[in-house]
Amino acid sequence: MAARAEIKVVIDKLNPLAPTGYFIGLHIRFAVPIMQFQTYSTEWSDHYSARAYALRDPMIAWGFSTTGAVRWSAVPVPDPFDILGDAARHGMKYGVAVSVGEISSRTIAGLTRGDREYTDSEIETISKLIRQLHEITEPPESLTKAQIEALRCIAEGDRHAAAAAKLGITESAFKARLISARERLMARTTAEALQRAKEYRLL
Structure with a gap:
């Protein structure tokens, strides 16, 4: 669940x-x-x-x-x-x-x-x-390399298409990474996930 x-x-x-x-x-x-x-x-x-x-x-x-x-x-x-x-x-x-x-x-x-x-x-x-x-709700101790890369792209201001191109993956694959990062961090939005990842010192 x-x-x-x-x-x-x-x-x-x-x-x-x-x-x-x-x-x-x-x-x-x-x-x-x-x-x-x-x-x-x-x-x-x-x-x-x-x-x-x-x-x-x-x-x-x-x-x-x-x-x-x-x-x-x-x-x-x-x-x-x-x-x-x-x-x-x-x-x-x-x-x-x-x-x-x-x-x-x-x-x-x-x-x-x-x-x-x-x-x-x-x-x-x-x-x-x-x-x-x-x-x-115990905060995670780590994120996957893929989740970290996706969140870092967002932190740097990249749009989804540009971030996907930078990482050499499809835009849908990039979005999937963001969704998994949000789920791992129990965040409703990508911005909230990014904030929590910074607070937990995972980025």
């Missing part, structure tokens, strides 16, 4: 476990996730961004300090800006945070609901699904 299809299977299982939304930042490197999924309301997302809560969020601080899972009500990190209280006033009264992976490539997730605390069984299921997402 292609990585994108595998991701969708896991996300589909997570959706019903977070009736009031979730945020998943996968493989956070240099403070930026390589991929993220978010279903919080636009109202909360805008409110959160406008107040720069990401810099003060106790869930994020907890996620970078340890791995595992914790209910929001039990998180051992101070919340001087009352971000969790603010979330509750926006309908997200209960939540669970999950942190997975090495500190250099950490995945942090927060799932919420408004009706009750998460059960131990639900937290176990959520943790397992987040670990699966983390593994599925």
Whole structure:
């Protein structure tokens, strides 16, 4: 199964476990996730961004300090800006945070609901699904020579026909190389694939 299809299977299982939304930042490197999924309301997302809560969020601080899972009500990190209280006033009264992976490539997730605390069984299921997402989206350690050549041509500004001529292959073969590079890097576009290849130091 292609990585994108595998991701969708896991996300589909997570959706019903977070009736009031979730945020998943996968493989956070240099403070930026390589991929993220978010279903919080636009109202909360805008409110959160406008107040720069990401810099003060106790869930994020907890996620970078340890791995595992914790209910929001039990998180051992101070919340001087009352971000969790603010979330509750926006309908997200209960939540669970999950942190997975090495500190250099950490995945942090927060799932919420408004009706009750998460059960131990639900937290176990959520943790397992987040670990699966983390593994599925693990950045590749290398690209093939053909994929690197194709991406380098694009980076140098070559159009498909010119790049194919430069490499001595057909234009359709060149496009196939770009498609395989996008799939390997789990990128939607060639530009995104190129950006990720640079970030992962694969070019």
